[in-house]
Amino acid sequence: SQTIHQWPATLVQPVGSPLSLECTVEGTSNPNLYWYRQAAGRGLQLLFYSVGIGQISSEVPQNLSASRPQDRQFILSSKKLLLSDSGFYLCAWGDNNEKLFFGSGTQLSVL
Amino acid sequence: KQEVTQIPAALSVPEGENLVLNCSFTDSAIYNLQWFRQDPGKGLTSLLLIQSSQREQTSGRLNASLDKSSGRSTLYIAASQPGDSATYLCAPDTGTASKLTFGTGTRLQVTL
Numbered sequence: 570s571q572t573i574h575q576w577p578a579t580l581v582q583p584v585g586s587p588l589s590l591e592c593t594v595e596g597t598s599n600p601n602l603y604w605y606r607q608a609a610g611r612g613l614q615l616l617f618y619s620v621g622i623g624q625i626s627s628e629v630p631q632n633l634s635a636s637r638p639q640d641r642q643f644i645l646s647s648k649k650l651l652l653s654d655s656g657f658y659l660c661a662w663g664d665n666n667e668k669l670f671f672g673s674g675t676q677l678s679v680l
Numbered sequence: 681k682q683e684v685t686q687i688p689a690a691l692s693v694p695e696g697e698n699l700v701l702n703c704s705f706t707d708s709a710i711y712n713l714q715w716f717r718q719d720p721g722k723g724l725t726s727l728l729l730i731q732s733s734q735r736e737q738t739s740g741r742l743n744a745s746l747d748k749s750s751g752r753s754t755l756y757i758a759a760s761q762p763g764d765s766a767t768y769l770c771a772p773d774t775g776t777a778s779k780l781t782f783g784t785g786t787r788l789q790v791t792l
Contacts, residue, residue: 613769
């Protein structure tokens with residue numbers, strides 16, 4: 570069966586520090602991969618999606634970047650975090666039936 | 681740009697009651713619509729997916745309907761239980777690669 574791993578679960582980082590969140594999927598090949606952010610009191614916002622290795626599409630201009638170095642690995646990064654980057658970050662993968670399956674999320678607090 | 685509205689924002693019902701959650705979206709050109717459940721501080725769990733050609737989908741005590749032309753979907757929960765307490769999110773898919781647009785959700789509390 571397919572599983573999705575996302576870590577860390579919580580992260581507290583100072584403003585200006587770098588960020589790296591990792592997501593890996595098991596039990597499927599060539600999945601579509603997604604990064605969403607959920608800010609307090611707001612709906613989930615799609616940040617990046619990837620349909621294959623090295624293929625990244627950005628949905629909104631921001632201080633973040635994404636990379637897909639391997640088929641089942643999706644990484645969210647920042648060189649210098651801003652206060653506004655705080656939020657709940659969710660990784661997801663999509664199957665052939667167009668369903669999305671989410672990881673357990675990372676709560677990022679930038680102080 | 682797709683916009684999704686969910687009403688009510690919060691709902692508290694006694695155990696055993698049937699309830700309906702509402703979702704409306706502005707762009708009716710959707711491929712499908714999904715309903716998710718989110719427990720506090722957790723990821724999302726997919727509940728139901730309705731294709732644009734379908735009118736409804738059922739899973740256990742859950743029934744989701746879709747009126748694509750009017751931009752509306754409802755999630756019906758029968759015989760609610762305390763374990764149903766969570767935030768429910770609807771998300772229509774209007775693009776390729778399953779790019780979903782989420783509403784802010786309905787926070788449901790089922791009391792004993």
